[in-house]
Amino acid sequence: MAIIPLKAWYLEKYEPIVEVEKRAPTLRLSRGSLMRSAMRADFLNDSQEVRLAEWFQRYLDGDTVEFYIEGSGGYTVANVDLLSHEVYLLKQDNSSQFDPILYLCPQTFYAPGQEALRSQLEAALKDFNGRSRLPLSLIVSPGQRTSPYQLRQIRKSLVFIADTTPVANAGERALVDPQVAMELGYALQSKRPEQVLLVAIDRPDCPGHPPFNLPSPQHLTSKLADLPRTLPQALTILLQRYNLFP
Secondary structure (H helix, E strand, O other), X not given: OOOOOEEEEEOOOOOOHHHHOOOOOOEEEEEEEEOOOEEEEEEOOOHHHHHHOHHHHHHHOOOOOEEEEOOOXXXXXXXXXXXXXXXXXXXXXXXXXXXXXXXXXXXXXXXXHHHHHHHHXXXXXXXXXXXXXXXXXXXXXXXXXXXXXXXXXXXXXXXXXXXXXXXXXXXXEEEOOHHHHHHHHHHHHHOOHHHEEEEEEOOOXXXXXXXXXXXXXXXXXXXXXXXXXXXXXXXXXXXXXXXXXX
C-alpha cells in the first residue's frame, strides 16, 4: 500500500494557518493510528535531521512543542522514538487557528465612549503594525442580530474586545449593552479567557458595579482622557504571548 505522507509544521511562534502552510513542512508523517485526542505516526524524515532540529532540542528540554498537522489541526509532542521513527502526539488547539484580528463589540448607547474606544483602537493598531511581524486588523461588530459569520469572526480573532461601558444601572449594578453581553457570552464560551478584554469608560453619571469579573489585565476601566495611554498598555499585555513584537 502506498504511503501518503501527512505534512506537519513546527509552530515556534504564532502564525495563522494560511501563513504556516506557505512554509516547507517540518516533518513528513505516515499516520499509524488516530484517536479522539491523540495520534501515533511514523516520521519519514532522517533520524539525524530530527535529532538536530530545534523543536527536538526543545522537546528534550521538557518544553511544550506544538505542531500543526495538515488536515488534522493542532497537536503537542508527547514522545519521540528516534530508533523506531515513531512520534506520539496529543490533540490540542494552538494559536495558529486564530486570525491576526482584533474584534470589537461596541456599545451603542454612549456615543462619546464608543467613538473614543474605536479611534484609540485604530491608533493603537497603527502603532503596533509599525512594529509587528504580522499585520493586525480591526473588525467592528455591526451591532445587529449576530450572524454565524460574526460568530466565526469572534471565534477566530486573536483578541475579543467588549465595550462594557455602563449604559444604565439598576441599584448598585451597572448594565451593559445587550448586544455586547450576548457577543461577550459567546466569546467567553468559545475562546481562551486570556483572549478577552473588557473595556469600560468611567461614567460618574451612571455608577454601579460591572456584571463581569475577569482578572485585571483583561478588565480595563478608564477615563476618556486616559484611554490613549491605558488601552495600548492593556492590549500589549494580551498580545505578548504571540511574540509579534521584537
